[in-house]
Amino acid sequence: MxxxxxxxxxxxxxxxxxxxxxxxxxxxxxxxxxxxxxxxxxxxxxxPIEVRKAASEAIMRGPNQYCPSIGLALLRSAVADKTKRFYGVNVDPDTQVTVTAGASEGLAATLLGLLEPGDEVILIEPCYDLYPAMIARAGAHAVYVSLVRPGFDLPKEQLKMVIGKKTRAILINNPQNPCGKVFSNEELNWLGRLCRKHDVLMISDEVYEHLVYDGRSHVTLLNFPQFADRVIVISSTAKTFSMTGWKVGYVIASEALSEAVRMSHQFITFCTPGALQEAMALAMNMDDxxxxxxxxxxxxxxxxxxxxxxxxxxxxxxxxxxxxxxxxxxxxxxxxxxxxxxxxxxxxxxxxxxxxxxxxxxxxxxxxxxxxxxxxxxxxxxxxxxxxxxxx
Ligand SMILES: Cc1ncc(COP(=O)(O)O)c(C=O)c1O
Incomplete structure (x- = not known):
């Protein structure tokens, strides 16, 4: 005791x-x-077996030492190519893509790199438990709004009420764990306009981006060029390539926002295992x-x-x-x-x-x-x- x-x-x-x-x-x-x-x-x-083989070959061949903090050029290019292929969006792999130890570290690096003590971050519950913990560790405060059941609709009036001078960011998860909500185009646009009006950042955790059902397509926040200067998209290879233990994730954002993410990422993990990055580049480039x-x-x-x-x-x-x-x-x-x-x-x-x-x-x-x-x-x-x- x-x-x-x-x-x-x-x-x-x-x-x-x-x-x-x-x-x-x-x-x-x-x-x-x-x-x-x-x-x-x-x-x-x-x-995929070929992805696992590529990782083991890369380990045997090397290099097995620290790789560039922002991620291998090979994987950053694969992220940029996949973003273009699926969403029609151009991102610069050198300045806008940062490889992290899973989406988890991507989220941590983003929150620790961008928040000031006392800032508020709006969370839309139900939400993944990492968000409030990392917001607290950054010395900031989570402000909660709940999706409206039974349809898990966006609580627009409540959002308008809680957003204010202290709000630094809204963090969404799309598609959303655990309720499986997929944000509509209209909802994302509405959120973007709200954030622009109040000069607030939009952080979007999109780790389930390739698991959207019933013929709908995933709409990433990157699809809204008018909000590009305030959007940070975090994703991962964990769910898409069924290798959750590898912890290879990434953050896509404007050059200025990426700089903040990279600043904290270098002090958290510095880099992600190179062999796994190489294999995940191959995975991402697999055809449709x-x-x-x-x-x-x-x-x-x-x-x-x-x-x-x-x-x-x-x-x-x-x-x-x-x-x-x-x-x-x-x-x-x-x-x-x-x-x-x-x-x-x-x-x-x-x-x-x-x-x-x-x-x-x-x-x-x-x-x-x-x-x-x-x-x-x-x-x-x-x-x-x-x-x-x-x-x-
Ligand atoms: C919403 C959400 N974000 C992030 C993660 C963590 O992703 P990663 O394993 O790439 O760190 C998970 C894992 O379950 C998740 O559900």
């Missing part, structure tokens, strides 16, 4: 309130119980058929998993994007989503994430539970079998 107390005190005051992330907690519990882990968002299969089959595969998993949950009698929130599906447990006999997830992992053998952890005040999502469906078909089938058996 005494030891616990001492340990707690050693965590800086900015981070202490956040504790261990719910993803670590649920994955640890899942491993302990031997459950099927549909909690933390990582696939149970690896990305790779991206098509990724989307086709996840679309099929979404259908199978969401339909199965609906057949069991759950109210399912079909995602417009991402590889997460949520259910509403409001009518079930559980205290809240955390109690439900703890029960599920130990009694049913399936791990999920209590969605309330994506809200600042947990009551916002206490009736929602998130499952990830980025799993082999046989894993999903077994998870469905276990859930069905329990539900019966």
């Amino acid at each position: 005494e030891r616990e107390k001492t340990k707690e005190k050693r965590v800086c005051s900015a981070l202490a309130p956040f504790g261990t992330t719910i993803f670590t907690e649920m994955t640890t519990l899942s491993n302990k119980e031997g459950a099927i882990n549909l909690s933390q968002g990582f696939p149970d299969f690896d990305g 058929s790779y991206y098509d089959s990724l989307l086709k595969g996840y679309s099929a998993k979404r259908e199978i998993f969401c339909n199965a949950l609906a057949d069991m009698g759950f109210e399912v929130l079909w995602p417009e994007g991402t590889y997460y599906a949520s259910i509403d447990i409001g009518t079930l006999d559980f205290f809240d989503d955390l109690a439900f997830c703890r029960y599920l992992v130990s009694h049913v053998g399936v791990a999920a994430i209590p969605s309330s952890f994506f809200w600042n005040e947990r009551r916002g999502g206490r009736d929602l539970v998130r499952f990830c469906f980025c799993k082999k078909d046989e894993t999903l089938t077994e998870a469905i079998r276990r859930l069905k058996k329990w539900k019966r």
